[in-house]
Amino acid sequence: MTRLMKHRLFWPVFSLLALIVINTIARPQFIKITMRDGEFYGALIDILRNCAPLMLVALGMTLVIATRGIDLSVGAVMAVSGAVTLTIIDGSSSPGSTSTVLVAILAGIGVSLVLGLWNGFLVAVLDIQPIIATLVLMLAGRGVALLITDGFITTVNSEPLNFVATGYLFALPFALFIWLAAAAAIAIVERRTALGVLTEAVGINPEASRLAGVRSRGIILGAYVASGTLAGIAGIIYSSNIRAADANAAGDLIELYAILAVVLGGTSLMGGKFTIAGTVIGVLIIQTLDSTILFLGVSSAQSPVFFAIVVVIVVLIQSPRVHQWGRALTGGFRTRPGTEVRNDAEVTA
Amino acid sequence: MHAETEVAPLVEMRGITIQFPGVLALDHVDFCLRAGEVHSIMGENGAGKSTLIKALTGVYSIDSGTILVGGEERVFGSTADAQAAGISTVYQEVNLCTNLSVGENVMLGHEPRNLRGIDWRATHREAARYLADLGVHLDTHTLLSSHSIAIQQLVAISRAMVLDSRVLILDEPTSSLDRDEVDQLFAVVRDLRAKGVAIIFISHFLDQVYEISDRITVLRNGQLVGEYCAQDLPRADLVTKMIGKVLEELDDIATSAERTIDRSAAPLLRATGIGKRGVLSPADLDVYDGEVVGIAGLLGSGRTELVRLVYGADRADAGHFELHGEPAKLTSPRHAIDHRIAFSSENRREEGIIADLTVGENIALGIQARRGWLRKLRGAEYDAVVAEYIAALGVRPADPNRLAGTLSGGNQQKVLLARWLATAPELIILDEPTRGIDVGAKADIQRKVAELSHQGLSVIFISSELEEVLRLAQRVVVMRDRHQIGVLDSSDVDVDGLIDYMANQGDAQSEGSVA
Amino acid sequence: MSTTTVTAPRARLASYSRTFLDRHSSMMPTFAALLIFIALLIGAEMHFGNFLTPLNMSALLLNYAYLLILAVGMTFVIITGGIDLSVGSVMAFTGISCAKLLGEGYSAAVVIPAILLGGAAIGLLIGVLVQYFDVQPFIASLAGLFLARGLAFVVSLSSIRVENESVLWLQTTRWRFGEWYITPTGILALSVAAIGAFVLAFTRFGRTVYAVGGNEQSARLMGLNVARTKVLVYVISGVCGGLAGLVLTAYSGAGYPRNGIGTELDVIAAVVIGGTLLTGGTGYVLGSVIGVLVFATINTIIAYEGAEQAWTRIIIGLMLLMFIVVQRVIVVRSERRR
Missing domain, CATH: 3.40.50.300 (P-loop containing nucleotide triphosphate hydrolases)
Structure with a gap:
């Protein structure tokens, strides 16, 4: 049991299960999944479907955070990719045709890839602090999206586009398959190749990695490209869901929720060791919490208060000082000043 | 008073x-x-x-x-x-x-x-x-x-x-x-x-x-x-x-200093006039096959700066390199590694060990970086490499899944050595490999260096402990104030002589031009 | 030195300029921002012909008083090497609280201290998380952002009009000097800037702010009170958020829980454009004032031009990029020199 508790995914999984149990007790229909016209429906299915944009963004964010970085521009990239895709469909003569939609989606993803490359260039090549480097695009990106849509909310009615967010495949939402595929692809690439361990090496100790011959520049660049691309796909799903490109609302605050999901999943913001499974669970926790708050009759506008409390609790649990208190309570160690400098005692002694 | x-x-x-x-x-x-x-x-x-x-x-x-x-x-x-x-x-x-x-x-x-x-x-x-x-x-x-x-x-x-x-x-x-x-x-x-x-x-x-x-x-x-x-x-x-009681324990290490080195062929590495403005005045360095070249000098004398330029950790702005008699470019660690040069930094914690990775991952990192991310070293191959080098260097505890950061300084140093030896280098640069580690580990590392050079590996060895340098190296490059002040045959000089040389030789040069 | 062969007068000039640079190198980015501001004004005047009018210039301060107040608080935080993402939300929270409390009949003399206290409380929370629980400023202030934004909607989901005379007076009063005018909110903003500048330059607390940003470990070993300083800068930023909430409520005659979404980015951009380094240790309130003026001028020019407001964000983003690349080059240069 204690070994199970020590597993890094224990607390995230525990929190998710606890949330589901609490919800089920409060409203039994929460757990119920019904079959209608050969398609599954229910609160849980909704969660799995609605979490897709956040999931994609959080997966990319995990990679970026693993390299000791952060990508603030994901929301803006979502807005741009949605704007590009929908503007192309809107402008085409046959908005309903699958090929038009495919071209438009590829264009949207392509643009996001370039934006990710831009972030990566600033961070990996020009060596600019990630927060600052991605702040540029965070500021300018929405402006670009607004220019693309001429400042309007571009609405589009196109069957193939609608399918992306609301369609069903094999009785399950299509959006679920998108994020499952993304998560699986990332997990496989990171773990079956050496990319995962090299990413962690760069995140834990960039200088040592460089001297060990690791091509950290390429790895960091790749993480931002992945983050940008995934945010682009997220933007398209978002637009498909509301059937419009809304340059102001698309991905608003999503960078913050994505970071929260990554941290909830157990990846440290200091970079290094990361877990894709943890991030998936983190996103599901956030989405379930969101659904819970909604159920409680709280206006969705007020839900940030709850997330603030979650953030505070999570960071407190991770804080070394609280760990110390925990140890002090369970006996043994005394707390004392200056403990945080202790770690380097061996080198300086 | x-x-x-x-x-x-x-x-x-x-x-x-x-x-x-x-x-x-x-x-x-x-x-x-x-x-x-x-x-x-x-x-x-x-x-x-x-x-x-x-x-x-x-x-x-x-x-x-x-x-x-x-x-x-x-x-x-x-x-x-x-x-x-x-x-x-x-x-x-x-x-x-x-x-x-x-x-x-x-x-x-x-x-x-x-x-x-x-x-x-x-x-x-x-x-x-x-x-x-x-x-x-x-x-x-x-x-x-x-x-x-x-x-x-x-x-x-x-x-x-x-x-x-x-x-x-x-x-x-x-x-x-x-x-x-x-x-x-x-x-x-x-x-x-x-x-x-x-x-x-x-x-x-x-x-x-x-x-x-x-x-x-x-x-x-x-x-x-x-x-x-x-x-x-x-x-x-x-x-x-x-x-x-340190001194007695180390005495049994074969002094490799007396070994004769064949210097008829082109040297493995020849650095001519390499320097960097404000960091190091132009210096020369030759390393032959199987030779241990020591670098003596105080902290800040330019010894670390010299080897960092050789490895490409910092980029030299003067001079040129030859490897096996052929001109070569050494401007980044990648170049050096491609030419089978390895470098273990004096700053183990910040520039060596990846603390949150396991011992095994740390050892395999050098090979992995060479192979690129697509070809992951895994399964039996990985286990074999890791086990071989943990045994060869006597890493304690011999647990490949332990986080490297939890090891003692001496064992971290061994892990670093293992990382580089696993890449089969021709030249390994060791900057203060024995600093701040216990006596047993110190002796192990010295023994390993002596053994490897007997097998034909070339080594550049930096240490503040001059005895160690003299015991292991055939030739000693002496640095002071970011200048190279001479190259000595280690058989011609003892510790006191070396200290004297470091302190008093070459005053004339250092007065003149500043890098 | 191998370069001693330069002719004497030039050498002397060079040495003077070097002394000046040695003493004031940290002010260079602020000078650059000032030059950009002047260039913007001249460019706009040449383009429009009727831009540099007293009315326009007075309006800059009137319209962006809230941004100026926020930027002063943010300057403190960023100089310590931190960041405060919560300012826009705090402004919305305090603004809507102000409108709500006034609507319920409390007097301004009670309401104003109350909302300042509210802002300070959120700042205190962030500061304590950062200092005592080792939470990264980015994350701690993110919690503050969520909290304040949520609380704003808890206070009210829709906007609330303000009819309180004394609060509206802050905005409607115009003190005129010829064609120039200034409102009490403008005076408030300028006072905040003046007080901020004074505290940073002439108090031990202010100097500790710089020391912490330069090297926190050193500051601690020098025996300075690092903990109190780090908590206090977030409290200051929170109080500034409260004041900005008051000013914005007076400006728009209403409290609105959606105010200030994304404002934290505008504030950070203005502060950085004004020459404060995001890595901490260098910066001036005066620079942030200039940064806000640059921001405000660009906004006004775009409005004048009748162009898409989206351009503001793009131009500010590009300007930010230019500044951080230049700062990066300066840092790389100075590293190379050592």
């Missing part, structure tokens, strides 16, 4: 014990400091010198024992407390704010104020006065970062004087100073001693310790060895007290 026992001690530390997780850093150590003396604390890395200082200055709290200052028992919760009690420290890596002006650094927190807040004119006037007391005259408005480390150190001492300190701790103050700067510092120290300030001096340089100290306290492995009058303690005795 010497303070004798009838003077009441200014600081008395009794039975100080500090426990770190897994290590007893200080074990009932007594220490006594009198007004108007310079008291050196000596000991090898890990002996507990810094820990003792940090206990006195309130950085660490003590687990047991008492600290008396001026006869009164004191408990310091922070550096500020200690400073208020008149105890100030000047650290090796000067702990001032380089983004502020010199004057501010001297006065920060103690600026003269008037009704309109800080009186800047008075602040700079005061700062200039304190600096002038130490014989330093400069524009106090300039940024601290625009001055040399030596000046910054004097600024830090002036700051201690502003705080009206009775105890001044100098922690490795001379390690990056040249001789003139050391003289200037020592003049200041003598002056303060005459004024009754008690000074704790910590340095690796024996000469300087004997030059300035009245009294010496020796620590070893967190325990007090003893307190001595400097003039009554011969050097050899001091060294023996510091290192204990």
Whole structure:
């Protein structure tokens, strides 16, 4: 049991299960999944479907955070990719045709890839602090999206586009398959190749990695490209869901929720060791919490208060000082000043 | 001059014990400091010198024992407390704010104020006065970062004087100073001693310790060895007290120094006139197959800078390289690794070990970086490589899944060595591989280096311990003040000869041009 | 030195300029921002012909008083090497609280201290998380952002009109000097800037702010009160958020829980454009004032031009990029020199 508790995914999984149990007790229909016209429906299915944009963004964010970085521009990239895709469909003569939609989606993803490359260039090549480097695009990106849509909310009615967010495949939402595929692809690439361990090496100790011959520049660049691309796909799903490109609302605050999901999943913001499974669970926790708050009759506008409390609790649990208190309570160690400098005692002694 | 026992001690530390997780850093150590003396604390890395200082200055709290200052028992919760009690420290890596002006650094927190807040004119006037007391005259408005480390150190001492300190701790103050700067510092120290300030001096340089100290306290492995009058303690005795029984244990290592190296073929590496402006004057370096080339010089002499240029960790802006007689470009670690050159940094924690990866992952990292991310070393192949090198170097504990950061310094060093040996290099550069590690690991590593060079591996070996350099290397490149001052055959010279050469040779060159 | 062969007068000039640079190198980015501001004004005047009017210039301060107040608080935080993402939300929270409390009949003399206290409380929370629980400023202030934004909607989901005379007076009063005018909110903003500048330059607390940003470890070893300083800068930023909430409520005659979404980015951009380094240790309130003016001028020019407001964000983003690249180059240069 204690070994199970020590597993890094224990607390995230525990929190998710606890949330589901609490919800089920409060409203039994929460757990119920019904079959209608050969398609599954229910609160849980909704969660799995609605979490897709956040999931994609959080997966990319995990990679970026693993390299000791952060990508603030994901929301803006979502807005741009949605704007590009929908503007192309809107402008085409046959908005309903699958090929038009495919071209438009590829264009949207392509643009996001370039934006990710831009972030990566600033961070990996020009060596600019990630927060600052991605702040540029965070500021300018929405402006670009607004220019693309001429400042309007571009609405589009196109069957193939609608399918992306609301369609069903094999009785399950299509959006679920998108994020499952993304998560699986990332997990496989990171773990079956050496990319995962090299990413962690760069995140834990960039200088040592460089001297060990690791091509950290390429790895960091790749993480931002992945983050940008995934945010682009997220933007398209978002637009498909509301059937419009809304340059102001698309991905608003999503960078913050994505970071929260990554941290909830157990990846440290200091970079290094990361877990894709943890991030998936983190996103599901956030989405379930969101659904819970909604159920409680709280206006969705007020839900940030709850997330603030979650953030505070999570960071407190991770804080070394609280760990110390925990140890002090369970006996043994005394707390004392200056403990945080202790770690380097061996080198300086 | 010497303070004798009838003077009441200014600081008395009794039975100080500090426990770190897994290590007893200080074990009932007594220490006594009198007004108007310079008291050196000596000991090898890990002996507990810094820990003792940090206990006195309130950085660490003590687990047991008492600290008396001026006869009164004191408990310091922070550096500020200690400073208020008149105890100030000047650290090796000067702990001032380089983004502020010199004057501010001297006065920060103690600026003269008037009704309109800080009186800047008075602040700079005061700062200039304190600096002038130490014989330093400069524009106090300039940024601290625009001055040399030596000046910054004097600024830090002036700051201690502003705080009206009775105890001044100098922690490795001379390690990056040249001789003139050391003289200037020592003049200041003598002056303060005459004024009754008690000074704790910590340095690796024996000469300087004997030059300035009245009294010496020796620590070893967190325990007090003893307190001595400097003039009554011969050097050899001091060294023996510091290192204990080390010397005998290392004696059985085959001295490879006498081995003859075939220098008829083109050297494996020939560096001609490599240098970098402001970092290293152009230097030459030849390494032949199977040869161990030592680099001797003090910390900051340019020894690390030289090998970093060879490895491409820093980019040389002058000179050129030949490998096996062919011109080669060495401008990044990748180039060096592609040419089968490996480099283990002196800064193990920051530039070597990836603390949160396992021992196995750390060992495999070198190979993996060579192979690229697509071809992952895994399964049986990975296990075999990791097991082989853990065994070959005797990494303890021999658990490949343990986090590397939890190993002792010596074992981390072995892991690093393993990482590089696994890539089958032709030349390996070892910068201070034996610093701060225990004697057993030290002997293991020396033995391994000797063994590898017998098998034909070329090694560049840097160490502050000159005996080690002379024992392992066939030739020794001597550095001083970021200049190469000569290359010696190790069979022609002993430790004292080498020290003498380092100290006195090549004065002519270093006076002339500055890089 | 191998370059001593330069002719004497030039050498002397060079040495003067070097002394100046040695002493004031940290002010260079602020000078650059000032030049950009002047260039913007001249360019706009040449383009429009009727831009540099007293009315326009007075309106700059009137319209962006809230941004100026936020920027002063943010300057403190960023100089310590931190960041405060919560300012826009705090402004919305305090603004809507102000409108709500006034609507319920409390007097301004009670309401104004109350909302300042509210802002301070959120700042205190962030500061304590950062200092005592080792939470990264980015994350701690993110919690503050969520909290304040949520609380704003808890207070009210829709906007609330303000009819309180004394609060509206802050905005409607125009003190005129010829064609120039200034409102009490403008005076408030300028006072905040003046007080901020004074505290940073002439108090020990202010100097500790710089020391912490330069090297926190050193500051601690120098015996400075690092903990109190770090908590206090977030409290200051929170109080500024409260004041900005008051000013914005007065400006728009209403409290609105959606105010200030994304404002934290505008504030950070203005502060950085004004020459404060995001890495901490260098910066001036005066620079931030200029940064806000640059921001405000660009906005006004775009409105004048009748162009898409989206351009503001793009131009500010590009300007930010230019500044951080230049700062990066300066840092790389100085590293190379050492």
